[in-house]
Amino acid sequence: MNENSYDAIVVGTGISGGWAAKELTEKGLKTLVLDRGRMVNHVADYPTATTDMWDFPYAGRATAEDLQRQETAARTGYAITQATKHWFVDDTEFPYTEVQRFDWIRGYHVGGRSIMWGRQSYRWSPMDFEANAKDGIAVDWPIRYDDVAPWYDHVESFIGVSGQNEGFAQLPDGKFLPPMEMNCVEKHFKQAVADKLGRQITIGRVAHLTAPLAHSPQRGTCQYRNMCIRGCPFGAYFSSNSSTLPAAEKTGNMTLRPNSIVYEIIYDEKQGRATGVRVMDAETRQTTDFFAKVIFLCASTFGSTHIMLSSTSSRFPNGFGNDSGELGCNIMDHHLDVGARAMVDGFEDKYYTGRRPNGIYIPRYRNVGKDKRDYLRGFGYQGGASRGGWTGLMLDETLGKELKERASQPGPWYMGVGGFGEILPYHENRVTLDRSRKDKFGMPVLSFNAVLRENELKMRKDMANDAAEMLEAAGYRNVRTYDRETGVGLGIHEMGTARMGRDPKTSVLDQFNRVHACKNVYVTDGSCMTSAACQNPSLTYMALTARAANHAVEELKKMNI
Amino acid sequence: MKPENLDMNMNRRQVLQRVAYLMGGVVSAPAVLGILNGCAPKQQEASWTPVFLTKEQGALVGEIAEIIIPRTDTPGAKDVGVPAFIDTMLKDVYTQEDRDRFVTGLQAFDDAARKAHGKAFVELSKGQQTELVQKANDEAVATELAYDPRPKDLKRPFILMTKELTLLGFFCSEPGATQVLQYVAIPGKFEACVPLAQAGNGKAWAQEAMGRF
Numbered sequence: 001m002n003e004n005s006y007d008a009i010v011v012g013t014g015i016s017g018g019w020a021a022k023e024l025t026e027k028g029l030k031t032l033v034l035d036r037g038r039m040v041n042h043v044a045d046y047p048t049a050t051t052d053m054w055d056f057p058y059a060g061r062a063t064a065e066d067l068q069r070q071e072t073a074a075r076t077g078y079a080i081t082q083a084t085k086h087w088f089v090d091d092t093e094f095p096y097t098e099v100q101r102f103d104w105i106r107g108y109h110v111g112g113r114s115i116m117w118g119r120q121s122y123r124w125s126p127m128d129f130e131a132n133a134k135d136g137i138a139v140d141w142p143i144r145y146d147d148v149a150p151w152y153d154h155v156e157s158f159i160g161v162s163g164q165n166e167g168f169a170q171l172p173d174g175k176f177l178p179p180m181e182m183n184c185v186e187k188h189f190k191q192a193v194a195d196k197l198g199r200q201i202t203i204g205r206v207a208h209l210t211a212p213l214a215h216s217p218q219r220g221t222c223q224y225r226n227m228c229i230r231g232c233p234f235g236a237y238f239s240s241n242s243s244t245l246p247a248a249e250k251t252g253n254m255t256l257r258p259n260s261i262v263y264e265i266i267y268d269e270k271q272g273r274a275t276g277v278r279v280m281d282a283e284t285r286q287t288t289d290f291f292a293k294v295i296f297l298c299a300s301t302f303g304s305t306h307i308m309l310s311s312t313s314s315r316f317p318n319g320f321g322n323d324s325g326e327l328g329c330n331i332m333d334h335h336l337d338v339g340a341r342a343m344v345d346g347f348e349d350k351y352y353t354g355r356r357p358n359g360i361y362i363p364r365y366r367n368v369g370k371d372k373r374d375y376l377r378g379f380g381y382q383g384g385a386s387r388g389g390w391t392g393l394m395l396d397e398t399l400g401k402e403l404k405e406r407a408s409q410p411g412p413w414y415m416g417v418g419g420f421g422e423i424l425p426y427h428e429n430r431v432t433l434d435r436s437r438k439d440k441f442g443m444p445v446l447s448f449n450a451v452l453r454e455n456e457l458k459m460r461k462d463m464a465n466d467a468a469e470m471l472e473a474a475g476y477r478n479v480r481t482y483d484r485e486t487g488v489g490l491g492i493h494e495m496g497t498a499r500m501g502r503d504p505k506t507s508v509l510d511q512f513n514r515v516h517a518c519k520n521v522y523v524t525d526g527s528c529m530t531s532a533a534c535q536n537p538s539l540t541y542m543a544l545t546a547r548a549a550n551h552a553v554e555e556l557k558k559m560n561i
Numbered sequence: 562m563k564p565e566n567l568d569m570n571m572n573r574r575q576v577l578q579r580v581a582y583l584m585g586g587v588v589s590a591p592a593v594l595g596i597l598n599g600c601a602p603k604q605q606e607a608s609w610t611p612v613f614l615t616k617e618q619g620a621l622v623g624e625i626a627e628i629i630i631p632r633t634d635t636p637g638a639k640d641v642g643v644p645a646f647i648d649t650m651l652k653d654v655y656t657q658e659d660r661d662r663f664v665t666g667l668q669a670f671d672d673a674a675r676k677a678h679g680k681a682f683v684e685l686s687k688g689q690q691t692e693l694v695q696k697a698n699d700e701a702v703a704t705e706l707a708y709d710p711r712p713k714d715l716k717r718p719f720i721l722m723t724k725e726l727t728l729l730g731f732f733c734s735e736p737g738a739t740q741v742l743q744y745v746a747i748p749g750k751f752e753a754c755v756p757l758a759q760a761g762n763g764k765a766w767a768q769e770a771m772g773r774f
Binding site for chain 1 (some may be wrong): 628629630631633635646649650653654655656691694695698699702705706721724725728729730732733734735738741742744745746747748749750751752753754755756757760761763764765766767768769770771772774
């Protein structure tokens with residue numbers, strides 16, 4: 001058993017797993033890092049990173065076969081193209097059951113969704129960690145903002161986040177690289193919305209280098225191509241592949257093993273602790289046990305939950321660490337696809353150069369301070385202004401030479417904002433194992449049953465109306481709202497199925513992301529979240545992971561685990 | 562872009578432009594051929610063999626595409642391979658239902674040409690062809706703009722399917738993106754707000770279009 005023994009095992013290499021790998025190896029632990037998918041080497045394995053649009057077949061569009069194989073990811077509208085489809089899971093190999101429509105957008109490869117993520121990086125505020133206690137919803141977070149703040153500093157400094165410090169109470173300042181710039185219409189909008197409605201707007205905070213990072217000389221600065229989702233050959237945005245995994249590799253303490261599907265946590269009842277994990281090799285289908293003193297589950301919210309639900313024993317008949325019955329429950333996400341858009345006059349002589357991979361951000365203002373609505377919590381907006389292009393000539397009478405001439409001129413300015421709304425943690429929104437269906441490797445699949453409920457539906461009315469109100473306040477015309485049908489999961493901010501809490505009877509994890517009932521297993525991806533706030537959650541996963549890794553190492557030193 | 566992006570003023574301006582264009586006479590300019598052969602794909606008519614469409618259908622689609630985006634001092638739809646692109650898209654990207662609607666619509670379009678002028682569309686004069694394409698386009702555009710709300714699974718008719726694919730294939734081609742529009746692979750910087758003339762050469766930046774437009 002010695003050759004398969006390590007100090008630590010990390011399951012998953014996405015946003016959270018990369019951070020666990022970096023922190024544990026830098027603190028001296030011999031760490032086995034497992035990912036269920038193929039190896040993706042930074043730059044070398046980004047096959048489309050420098051491909052020009054005319055070199056893709058079908059003008060980059062997905063074929064009918066692509067859409068059949070990757071139907072769930074295609075629900076995003078952007079994931080399945082000839083430039084990006086290789087990052088997303090084939091549903092025919094890895095199906096799941098939808099009791100209600102559920103959009104589970106997955107990437108099975110080293111780096112996970114840190115390659116395709118939106119890179120928006122916001123801190124949660126004190127208000128967010130207090131919300132459940134204040135509203136009497138679900139259970140209280142076992143931690144507060146001050147517990148996480150130093151870890152936000154830590155991860156921001158390492159990954160590089162471009163942004164503007166504003167002093168907003170509901171969106172704390174951070175350790176920022178220089179902000180990207182708003183274009184002239186966005187600046188006009190910001191001023192008008194502040195003057196007329198008293199709402200604040202800031203440039204998006206993104207994990208892009210707008211200045212070099214001394215500690216990561218291998219990473220370059222943003223070149224404004226806005227092709228991030230293909231993988232960045234400059235390493236200009238944060239991904240596990242560009243940032244944390246190279247740092248872990250550098251220590252000499254990491255053993256990275258791709259094609260390693262963890263399907264069970266090995267639990268030793270006599271010792272009352274986990275001793276390792278069972279792995280199926282995705283290429284040979286051979287199974288191997290690996291052992292370690294401490295295990296970090298970072299396999300994504302439903303990935304980790306899947307492993308825990310599958311890890312049954314006489315001690316844990318209902319899933320690993322599931323004494324509370326909350327494992328798989330309380331699915332949260334951010335509901336979106338609701339907002340408004342308008343045309344903007346008066347800036348026809350202005351344009352921009354470069355493709356900024358970022359937009360503007362309007363932090364939450366509903367149910368903040370004296371504002372009170374007929375629903376709980378609130379939403380933020382992301383958006384931006386740009387000039388229309390040739391697509392605007394589709395529904396137009398112009399043809400021929402005139403069409404070419406008009407297409408070569410920049411079109412009208414448009415300004416749009418879309419909401420990201422908080423979803424409350426409902427026990428009934430849950431994922432279970434569907435043992436009647438198996439994936440390519442014979443593993444039972446997950447079954448989702450989650451919906452938006454009254455609180456979210458009321459909030460969506462504000463999300464559309466407020467967006468229109470701001471565009472109208474700025475004097476823009478042809479203001480149109482939209483509120484599209486959406487499934488839970490489409491925000492790709494899934495959270496909550498192994499939540500943290502103070503009481504083992506009502507939560508799965510403790511205040512350090514440890515399984516209440518098994519103190520050497522940490523779960524630090526989105527499954528740990530007790531509420532969802534409305535900010536993009538990845539930065540918080542990173543901070544919680546670094547905090548948990550630090551705790552695990554301290555516990556090991558104290559011989560507590 | 563969505564239909565709501567168009568307003569009345571703009572439509573009126575477009576109509577006036579179109580009228581001016583038609584009255585002013587359509588002058589095709591083969592004089593630029595020499596330059597074109599250096600930088601654009603060869604004319605495809607001779608070598609191109611359709612896979613999904615018949616040869617006759619392919620020829621008709623090619624003529625319509627060239628009317629939508631003709632060769633001027635820059636390459637046109639045929640120069641950059643739009644007819645073959647449309648054929649490939651129909652075969653690999655579109656559904657059977659879309660394909661059926663396209664072929665049925667194509668046949669109806671050609672039948673209408675025969676009814677009006679007694680000849681197949683491809684045998685008509687350029688002026689007659691342009692008139693038919695313009696009429697079909699304007700009617701289909703008006704119909705789509707009149708939807709409120711627009712149906713979720715909008716089924717565009719033959720003429721607008723052809724137009725959509727022509728625009729997509731042309732403006733995502735290298736000549737379309739770099740000669741009619743402008744494109745810089747690695748901008749290296751972001752200038753948020755500059756006078757139009759200082760934004761590269763002042764032309765519209767090339768852009769991909771992944772969703773419906």
